[in-house]
Each structure stands twice: as C-alpha cells, then as structure tokens.
Amino acid sequence: MHNDRPDLYICTDHLLVYSIKHMTPSVCEGDMMDDSQKHRILMVSDFFYPNFGGVENHIYYLSQCLLKLGHKVVVATHAYGNRSGVRYMTGGLKVYYIPWSPFVMQNTLPTFYGLLPIIRTILIRERITVVHGHQAFSTFCHEALMHARTMGYKVVFTDHSLYGFADVGSIHMNKVLQFTLADVSQAICVSHTSKENTVLRSGLPPEKVFVVPNAVDTAIFKPAVDRPSGSEIVIVVISRLVYRKGVDLLVEVIPEVCRLHPNVRFIIGGDGPKRVRLEEMREKHSLQDRVEMLGAVQHVQVRSVLISGHIFLNSSLTEAFCIAILEAASCGLLTVSTRVGGVPEVLPDEMIVLAEPDPGDMVHAIQKAISMLPKIDPQAMHNRMRELYNWHDVAKRTEIVYDRAFKCSNQNLLERLSRYLFCGAWAGKLFFLVMIVGFLLWQLLELWQPADDIEEVPDFTLPCSCDEEMLEKNSVK
Amino acid sequence: MESPHSVNSPRRTLSLSKKQRATVSFFDPDDITSGFGLSGDHGPKPSEVYGFVGSITTVVATVIFLVWAYAPESWLQSVGISYYPSRYWALAVPTYVMVTIVLVLGFYIGLNFISTPSPASLNTVFDEFSRDPLSLECSLEEDEKPIEPISDIGIGRINDIMFNNAT
Secondary structure: OOOHHHHHHHHHHHHHHHHHHHHHHHOOOOOOOOOOOOOEEEEEOOOOOOOOOHHHHHHHHHHHHHHHOOOEEEEEEEOEOOEOEEEEEHHHEEEEEEOOOEEEOOEEOOOOOOOHHHHHHHHHHOOOOEEEEEOOOOHHHHHHHHHHHHOOOEEEEEEOOOOOOOOHHHHHHHHHHHHHHOOOOEEEEOOHHHHHHHHHHHOOOHHHEEEOOOOOOOOOOOOOOOOOOOOOEEEEEEOOOOHHHOHHHHHHHHHHHHHHOOOEEEEEEOOOOOHHHHHHHHHHHOOOOOEEEEEOOOHHHHHHHHOOOOEEEEOOOOOOOOHHHHHHHHOOOEEEEEOOOOHHHOOOHHHEEEEOOOHHHHHHHHHHHHHHHHHOOHHHHHHHHHHHOOHHHHHHHHHHHHHHHHHOOOOOHHHHHHHHHOOOOOHHHHHHHHHHHHHHHHHHHHHHOOHHHOOOOOOOOOOOHHHHHHHHHHHHO | OOOOOOOOOOOOOOOHHHOOOOOOOOOOOOOOHHHOOOOOOOOOOHHHHHHHHHHHHHHHHHHHHHHHHHOOHHHHHHHOOOOOOOOHHHHHHHHHHHHHHHHHHHHHHHHHHHHOOOOOOHHHOOOOOOOOOOOOOOOOOOOOOOOOOOOEEOHHHHHHHHHOOOO
C-alpha cells in the first residue's frame, strides 16, 4: 500500500507534465497561466445519442463536465430517424439534430459544401468560439471543421481511433485527415500511441497534439459490496464480437484455459458477426456449462455483468485507448489484455497483465492473473481509478487545450492556403481549390444572409437537479 | 528487432509506447508449449503489400490512361499499338462520372430537405428516443455523485426558463 503512492504520482504527472511541456514554449511571458475564459463550444460528430459507443459517451460526459465548469456547450450531429431538430438534454446541453441523412455506418455522405449554410447559422446563433470535432471517421466532423476554419473560428479535433497505413481505406482516410487537420488549431488524442499514430497519418506538428485520456464515471462503476466468493473463478469478456476485438483469439484461448483450470468459468457479453465462432467453440469443446453467452449488453447493465466476475479479459487487436478496461478496473476486476495500441498506457502494472496478441501468451497471462487474484483488493483498485481517471479532470485538461487554441494567432486566407499546398503534389492543389471555393461560397452567404440578420439565441442557466426535484414536488402539491 | 505487431511506417519516429514494461515472467511447469504453433515473423504484412501494389498500379494505370487519351495516333502506330478502345470513352467516362457525382450530391441535399420535419411537426420536440430525467436521489452526503445519465428536458420547461425567468 505504501508503495502505491509513487506510482500514482508518476502516472498522473507523466500525462500532465507531458501536456504542460508542450504548452509552455508558446505561452507569452505576459500571459497569466490561470487566464481561463469561458468558452462557447460546439461539439461536432456523426456519433451521438441515441447511438451508443465510446465516442458518444466521450462527447456527452465531456460536455456535462464543461457545462459544470461554466462553459456553454452545444452539440451538432445528424438526425437519427425521427429525432430531428433541436433538443435540450441533461444539464442544459443543447443538441442540433441536423436533418442530414446517414449514408453508411451512421456517417453522412461527403458533400464538401452541403453543410456550410447550416453550420454557419449555428455558429452565429450560438455565438460559438471553439469548434470541437470528434472522430476521424466522421464526415460531418470533417466538413464542419473545414467550414469553421474558413470562417475563422478556433478548431480543436479529438481522434478516438487508430488507423493503419497500408490498406486502401486507411490510405484515403489519412489523406482526408491530412486535409482537414492541415489548418486545425489544436488536436487531442486519447493516448500517446494514438498521438503518434495521428501525427504520422496527418502530418500534424507534434507540438499541436495534446494527450488527454478517456475517463470513466467511477460513481457508476463501483465494486460489488460482496465479491463473488468460492473456489470458482469467473472471467468476464464484454466487447463487440468483431474481428478487430480479437474474437479469433478468444476462440483459441478459452478452451485452453478451461482445460488447464477446471474451476474457471467465462461470461461473454456482446454481439456481432463473430458470435457464431464462439458458439461453435462451445459446441466443439463441450463447454456449454462453463462459457456463458449473454448476447448484447446494454450500457446500463455492464456494471452488473462486471461485478459478477473476478478477471476482465480484453483481446482487442487494435485500441487507441480502451474504456472497457477502465470500467472493469473501476469495478475492481483484474484485467488481462493484449499489448496493442494505447492499452499499455492505461493502467498501472499491478492492475493489468499484458500479453502479446497470441493465444499462447494470453493463456500465460491469464494464469498469472489467476495467481495474482488473492492479493487484489477491489475497493482499493476502485479508489485508485477514481483518482487516475476522472471526467472532471479530462474537462480541465480540455479547457487548457481550448485556452491554448485561443492563444494561437489568427491567420489570413493566404497563410492558410499555403498549408494546403504542402499536403501533396496533386492533392495539395485539389485541397487548395476546395478551400478557395469554400471561401467564395462563404462570402456569397455573407451577401445573401448577413451575419447581423441572424438572430442570436438567448442564454439561460438551468437550475440544478435538486431544485428541479423540489419544483416537481411543489407542483405535485 | 522491432516488435512484430508495432505499426510500421516509412517515417520513423520515437515511439513513447515502446518503453519496455515488465514482461510476463510467469512460467507454469505443467504448461504444454507444443499446444500452440509459433507463428514466425516472415516478411511484411499482407496489407502492406496490398498498399504498395495498389500504389504502383494506380500510377501505371494513370500513365496508360493519359497515353491513350492524349498521344497522337501516329505515335501509337509507330510503337506497334494498333488496337485500343475508342478515344471517345476517354472523354465520355470522366464526364459521366463527374455528372453522376454532381447529381448524387444534388439528389442527396434534396433528399435531406424532403426529410426535414415541418416546424409544426411533433418530431421537432419529441420522438421515440426521448427519455425523461430519472428521479435522482439528491443526497449531498454521498462522496461522489455520478454524472447524470442522458435525458431530455421538455420544451415547456426550457421555455419557462428562457423566457419567463423561472428558477
């Protein structure tokens, strides 16, 4: 217990010092470090509620914490079926569900300039100062960032995924990212590995990229009061059952672990195309009574599944971060994970056992985890997670990035266009042309519908939920 | 020797993630190592080969197309090329593609305008995904209070707060 302290501070300071180190050189001597202004942030992505996923949760929790810090946050996304128009959500979070049909996998069709009028109207109505785009694979995000830069707004981009360099999809995606991020104010990645990946793919200068990790709501993911006891050891797997999550590894690992340890049982939550392979594995090795398949698990049910186990197994083949192991560690589970992407950065060594993405090595890691199990204290692990990964801390770091973006000098059109020319021999000229046409279209919109004629939205402060409860009780009386 | 699963890139850079962590040193005497075949690290990954071949193929195809589209017929005859598709398609196909793209964009934007609900539509304020706020117990004594789950605030309440200065 005494030795935990140095690790805690080293781990925390590592991320924080890394951010500060890259922030210091650009700060003018006259500026005060505590100079924090209230920002008006527009979050842009194709992914938001009612869709569920890591990006959606990230945007929602980050927005809630920024609202608590006193900033104004507006989310812009495309319409989801009947959910179209403007909605107000928890904490006064305003969400624009722009009627823009999803094209494939919740992404809209790239139209280059189709979103310019509506994005411009939102930016002016809400008096936005920072546009924060999320996810490299969101066409809505890329278009919004491009137009925001054309109009001179500060732009921040958060990358949530790792991409390769050699397949056709990744090559094209990297080119698009190079185009969109050529002119971005600041970028955020969720791990150092993700930062390395993004810098290589987009050609961003590394000093523009901050590392702000994901977080977990530790108040929701708490350990069980009574841990499942007995000689049985339960290993939990919760993920989408797709190739990228390493289901093929599970198919080879689970029979071997069940053979070596008769007291081990598996609980597998999640659904996907690879589920059939797991079912076949169960049939083939007669493990129906020792491998339980839950199917799709809703996010509100994740905790109840996690606290029924002792070990959490993550077999992803690629991860920029991995919120699932944060949730598991917050519930007091010892984690076994593949050593891929940003996973080694997530947890301290005593909370995780890492293995190469290879069935043999993973079986070794699970055996080591089983031997470590008696020394694990779920409550201590939870308290540690509460200090290490907190959404409020993420919001404060993001606030620093916004302040940093504001200190960057404004650039005129010519300076910005020269950056696009450097993106490539042929692509640079195409990007140059796209930006010129975008600028002209923006000027046309200014003539057709001047900014002064657009009505601004009045501001308001939403009372906290306690007052809301009292109001409801009074109204009942 | 670089890790076989690291991201390979022609642009070498210092990798922060390559800081060596304590490797798994646990060894089980009962373990049967022969149960798993060791996959040797032989050459580049297939996806890299695909990317490389794709790049070269693109360049070669571009050169062939430009030669076909612009080289005079006498030059091709002198080299010995006497059979090739009609040059009409060198103009027609790109034009078809560009017109198709423009029409698709126009159609898509029109489709979005069609799908926009009218200002009086109920779907602008309510839909099947609307979720009422949960009645959270406001116990301030609790050490850590969870971030409220996602929910909608009704338009009536928003109007009261915004325009009637209700608190």
